[in-house]
Amino acid sequence: MEAQYDVAKNCLFSKTRTVSRYITNLYTDGLKEVGLTPVQYSMLTAIQVLEEANINGLASALKMDRTTINRNLKPLVRDGLVFINESIDRRERLISITKEGIELYQKGYASWQKAQSDFKDILGEEKRDEMTKLLDEVIAVIGKK
Amino acid sequence: MEAQYDVAKNCLFSKTRTVSRYITNLYTDGLKEVGLTPVQYSMLTAIQVLEEANINGLASALKMDRTTINRNLKPLVRDGLVFINESIDRRERLISITKEGIELYQKGYASWQKAQSDFKDILGEEKRDEMTKLLDEVIAVIGKK
DNA sequence: GCTTACAATGTGTATATACACATAAAAAGG
DNA sequence: CCTTTTTATGTGTATATACACATTGTAAGC
Numbered sequence: 001m002e003a004q005y006d007v008a009k010n011c012l013f014s015k016t017r018t019v020s021r022y023i024t025n026l027y028t029d030g031l032k033e034v035g036l037t038p039v040q041y042s043m044l045t046a047i048q049v050l051e052e053a054n055i056n057g058l059a060s061a062l063k064m065d066r067t068t069i070n071r072n073l074k075p076l077v078r079d080g081l082v083f084i085n086e087s088i089d090r091r092e093r094l095i096s097i098t099k100e101g102i103e104l105y106q107k108g109y110a111s112w113q114k115a116q117s118d119f120k121d122i123l124g125e126e127k128r129d130e131m132t133k134l135l136d137e138v139i140a141v142i143g144k145k
Numbered sequence: 146m147e148a149q150y151d152v153a154k155n156c157l158f159s160k161t162r163t164v165s166r167y168i169t170n171l172y173t174d175g176l177k178e179v180g181l182t183p184v185q186y187s188m189l190t191a192i193q194v195l196e197e198a199n200i201n202g203l204a205s206a207l208k209m210d211r212t213t214i215n216r217n218l219k220p221l222v223r224d225g226l227v228f229i230n231e232s233i234d235r236r237e238r239l240i241s242i243t244k245e246g247i248e249l250y251q252k253g254y255a256s257w258q259k260a261q262s263d264f265k266d267i268l269g270e271e272k273r274d275e276m277t278k279l280l281d282e283v284i285a286v287i288g289k290k
Numbered sequence: 291g292c293t294t295a296c297a298a299t300g301t302g303t304a305t306a307t308a309c310a311c312a313t314a315a316a317a318a319g320g
Numbered sequence: 321c322c323t324t325t326t327t328a329t330g331t332g333t334a335t336a337t338a339c340a341c342a343t344t345g346t347a348a349g350c
Contacts, residue, residue: 003254
């Protein structure tokens, strides 16, 4: 088979990326009413669960590059949803959610639930569960690396 | 369950996005030796398969936003991999791959194959096939929207 | 033919992503 | 203590993404 048809049919990167873009847009639409992106929402999630994590800790928990965490924190700090404290170890900075952040997060929870529910309606509960299971397995495997 | 633990455990957006980031990095590493990103590689794929598509046609085939296509074409044109022709319909522009583009694409094919193969080794053939099937199903469902 | 509708594209802006490189502070080794 | 190494972070640069808004050209209705 010629290369371009092989890639067009079988590329796991582009398939995954296409699905990722679509789901991102779905959640973006839902969370728009509270003015948060889905990435910001997932970061606020980790910030609350971890409590006073540093940037490397957040990067590890979210499986994102630490420089991406650094950059993505800026709008959250700017909008008063997150604050950053000094640490005894003066190299690191400790990230926490603010009162306003918690309030907005709670407000966004309904939007997030609706996006989850919409996706279930679109895909069907069975396929949705299959997908969740598979994604967890993939994340577990890549987490070992 | 409190919101943040619900989101941390069950969010299909963040699971998909995490896997997408990981796979992107895997293919990025492989294609780095030819100086292409995986997104560029998949765009060059569609440009060859479609032959003289316009921007909307590429956007539709790749399921990407047309403004993203527009922006992503620029480095490809700059690097001489793609050229853009006028059309009889003077609103549209027809996108084609250049000789250099084809050569680089062929060179990148081995890297792409290796990334595909590496992912198979990491995940296992069975799970890889399961994932391919599921992604195709999801893309088919969202394509109807 | 003229006006109106629609279609194709471009641009401003904002977030998301990650590599390469640099800096500063703590820890380790002697 | 002083040097070396490691750790935590910041920044420059480049690509990727998509919405809102604007422009231009074609098609449709009359």
